[in-house]
Amino acid sequence: MNIPAQNTTIAAIATPPGRGGVGVIRLSGPKAYAIAEALTQKVLPKARFAGFRQFLDEHNEVMDEGLVICFPNPHSFTGEDVVELQGHGGPIIQNTLLARLLELGATAAKAGEFSMRAFENGKMDLVQAEAIADLIDATSQAAARSAVRSLQGAFSAKVNAVLENLIHLRLHVEAAIDFPEEEIDFLADGKILTLLEGVQSAVQNVQQSARQGQLLREGLQVVIAGKPNAGKSSLLNALAGVDRAIVTDIAGTTRDVLHEKITLNGLPITLTDTAGLRETGDIVEKEGIRRAIKEIEQADLLLLVYDLSQGEDPLQLAQAYFAEHIEPKRLMLIANKADLTDQKAELGDLNGFRHIVVSAKQETGVQALIDAITAHAGFQPEEDTFIARTRHLDAMKRTQAYLVEAHEQLTVYHAGELVAESLRLAQNALGEITGDFSADDLLGEIFGSFCIGK
Numbered sequence: 001m002n003i004p005a006q007n008t009t010i011a012a013i014a015t016p017p018g019r020g021g022v023g024v025i026r027l028s029g030p031k032a033y034a035i036a037e038a039l040t041q042k043v044l045p046k047a048r049f050a051g052f053r054q055f056l057d058e059h060n061e062v063m064d065e066g067l068v069i070c071f072p073n074p075h076s077f078t079g080e081d082v083v084e085l086q087g088h089g090g091p092i093i094q095n096t097l098l099a100r101l102l103e104l105g106a107t108a109a110k111a112g113e114f115s116m117r118a119f120e121n122g123k124m125d126l127v128q129a130e131a132i133a134d135l136i137d138a139t140s141q142a143a144a145r146s147a148v149r150s151l152q153g154a155f156s157a158k159v160n161a162v163l164e165n166l167i168h169l170r171l172h173v174e175a176a177i178d179f180p181e182e183e184i185d186f187l188a189d190g191k192i193l194t195l196l197e198g199v200q201s202a203v204q205n206v207q208q209s210a211r212q213g214q215l216l217r218e219g220l221q222v223v224i225a226g227k228p229n230a231g232k233s234s235l236l237n238a239l240a241g242v243d244r245a246i247v248t249d250i251a252g253t254t255r256d257v258l259h260e261k262i263t264l265n266g267l268p269i270t271l272t273d274t275a276g277l278r279e280t281g282d283i284v285e286k287e288g289i290r291r292a293i294k295e296i297e298q299a300d301l302l303l304l305v306y307d308l309s310q311g312e313d314p315l316q317l318a319q320a321y322f323a324e325h326i327e328p329k330r331l332m333l334i335a336n337k338a339d340l341t342d343q344k345a346e347l348g349d350l351n352g353f354r355h356i357v358v359s360a361k362q363e364t365g366v367q368a369l370i371d372a373i374t375a376h377a378g379f380q381p382e383e384d385t386f387i388a389r390t391r392h393l394d395a396m397k398r399t400q401a402y403l404v405e406a407h408e409q410l411t412v413y414h415a416g417e418l419v420a421e422s423l424r425l426a427q428n429a430l431g432e433i434t435g436d437f438s439a440d441d442l443l444g445e446i447f448g449s450f451c452i453g454k
Contacts, residue, residue, distance in 0.1 A: 009035060010117075011101040012109035013094050014453035020089030022066075025097055026453060027106060028114055032081040035104045036068060039097075044083070047072050055087060055097055063100065064093050078114055079121030112447030119435060119447075126435030127156045127392075129447070134217055134387045136451065139261060139268045143216040147387040150213075155386040158209070159433050162202045166430065169195045170423045177416040192419075193410060200403050203430070207396045212380065213388035219261075219268030220377050223295050224334075225321060226305035227312075231336035234360035235305055236260060236273045239370065265374040272299070296321075301376055302331045303369075308357065309340035315351060328352045332372065336360055347372060395432045402426035 009029025015022070027035060036044055041060065045051030050067045057063050066087035076082040087097060102108060115129045131150035138144035149155070172192050224232045240260045258273040272295050296302060304321065306312050314333040318326055331353060338345050338359040345365030348355045354372060358365030406422035409415045 008107045009105065010109035010113055011035075011098060011106035012114070012453035013098055014084075015089060015094075017091060018089075019091065023087050023089035023094040024453075025085040025087070025094065025101065026109075026114065027083040027085070027101065028076070028078045028080045028109075028117060029106075030081065031105055032083045033070065035101055035106055036070075036083040036085070038104045039085075039100060040068060044068060044070050046070070050086075055085065055100070057096075057100060058103065063096055064088055074121070074123075077123065078117040079123045080117060109453065110448075111451065114453065116447040125153075125156050127159070127433060128153060129435075130389060131155075131387055133451070134389075137217075139219065140216070140263045140266065142266045142385075143268060143387065146213055146216050146385050150386040150388075155210075155213070155388065155392075156434050158206050158386075159430065162199065162206060163427065163430055163436070165195070165199050165202060166423065166427050169199055170420065170427065173416060173420050173423060177420060193407075196403065196407055196410065200400070200407070203396055203399055203403065207393065207400070209385060210388035210392050210396065211378070212385045214390065214393055215267060215377055215379050216385060217387050217389065219270055220373070221270050221272070221298060221300045222303060222373060223272045223299040223301070224303045224305055225296060226334075227307070227317065230305045230307045231360050232273055232305045233258075235303075235334065235336060235358070235366075236271055238360045238363050238366050239264070239269075239271060264370045265379070267374050267377060267379045269373070300330075301373065303334050304331060305334045305336050307337050308335040308343060309337045314355070315353070318353075328354070329376075332356060332369075332376075334358060334369065338364065392433050395429050398429040399426045402429060 007030065009027060009031040011025060011027050014024040014026045033044060039055055040053040041056055042053055045068060047070050050069050052065070053068045054062045054065045064087040066085065069084045069086070071077070071082040071084070073080050073082075085097065087093060098108075112133075115124075115132055118124050119126060119129045128151050131147050135144060135147035135151060138147050169192065172195060176192065224236055226232055236258070240262045260271045260273070262269050262271055304314060304318050306314050306317055314335065318331060318333070333350055333353050333355045335343070335355065335357045336359070338357050339362050343357055345357050345359060345368070347365075347368045348357070356365060356369050356372060358369055360366070402422045402425045406419045406426065409418040409422060
């Protein structure tokens with residue numbers, strides 16, 4: 001897509017809110033150098049060299065002092081003239097400096113506008129731009145490494161390789177349509193079918209890697225639920241490796257929804273401990289139960305915890321608590337407090353449901369539970385896994401659907417024009433990933449989720 005160059009000069013604080021030793025403000029645009037010179041009342045240092053300068057207000061009084069670094073276009077992050085001001089990190093002085101830059105002609109940057117300009121100026125594609133935000137938000141080392149690979153272009157390279165094959169296929173189909181008088185029936189000679197099936201296989205391979213990358217980025221939403229005092233909080237603590245939840249012998253101790261972000265076998269997990277589901281007159285506990293039900297509805301995986309020593313029927317409990325959510329794929333039955341019985345910790349099956357015996361107190365069977373959770377997610381990260389988003393998977397799903405259409409139109413109907421149209425739509429869908437084909441509203445949504453100053 002061809003987007004005109006920006007005429008405004010934007011400014012933003014690039015360091016997070018709060019106090020710190022150093023605070024960074026960035027300028028980008030055609031007036032970046034002029035604004036920085038007006039702020040310092042001195043000639044700027046040469047490109048990529050740090051120069052010590054005083055930052056002056058409208059009365060030429062010193063507001064702060066620090067380093068100035070200049071990055072001339074097109075060899076900068078945004079592809080425009082960029083100036084970085086490194087002063088002290090107090091919120092008051094940072095906001096005062098930013099206000100002065102706005103007085104001198106800069107415009108306050110919107111969320112993600114620096115990365116947006118980098119994308120618009122061809123410094124990176126859309127996947128790489130998204131990888132910046134994903135690297136900042138990474139919740140595990142594996143996610144950070146995968147985000148770096150996406151930032152370096154690993155994901156884009158895979159998508160572009162498939163796009164090249166798809167374009168090559170389209171050329172063959174278009175040629176077959178444009179030269180029908182040739183003695184050879186290009187649509188029926190097998191070459192186009194072979195190329196089409198090759199593209200389908202390539203998209204599927206990228207899709208599988210992207211699914212792993214999506215799990216690394218978004219993780220899994222797991223809810224622990226069950227009767228009060230069944231050991232849900234103890235199990236959360238065992239999984240988290242810290243005493244996150246309050247554990248007592250009093251039923252109803254957990255009165256609110258507790259969240260814990262942990263990593264299990266490299267997979268980010270948002271683990272949620274809910275208020276015990278029971279009839280109660282306590283208004284605070286009622287609110288906790290309402291929130292618990294909401295969490296249950298939105299969870300990727302439910303862990304129903306019950307007390308093995310009480311001789312309870314877990315399927316009856318599941319029916320009572322999760323009537324409309326009982327699915328073998330989504331529900332695991334966790335028999336806790338094995339240390340109070342003769343039953344050993346093990347992974348098994350109960351009427352088609354995964355049934356895991358554990359002792360949260362003694363932490364036996366916990367690793368088997370962890371393995372079952374990651375297996376449920378289908379998480380098998382490869383060394384070259386790259387960060388991916390839901391929109392990437394959606395684009396590839398639509399690409400696959402158009403390719404299936406093209407396959408049917410080729411093999412069943414021998415309709416070259418319809419094959420060509422399906423392949424065009426497949427290319428557009430796949431091109432959405434890197435930004436070769438993207439609607440403006442999609443770009444606004446993507447970059448609007450970024451930090452200010454990035």
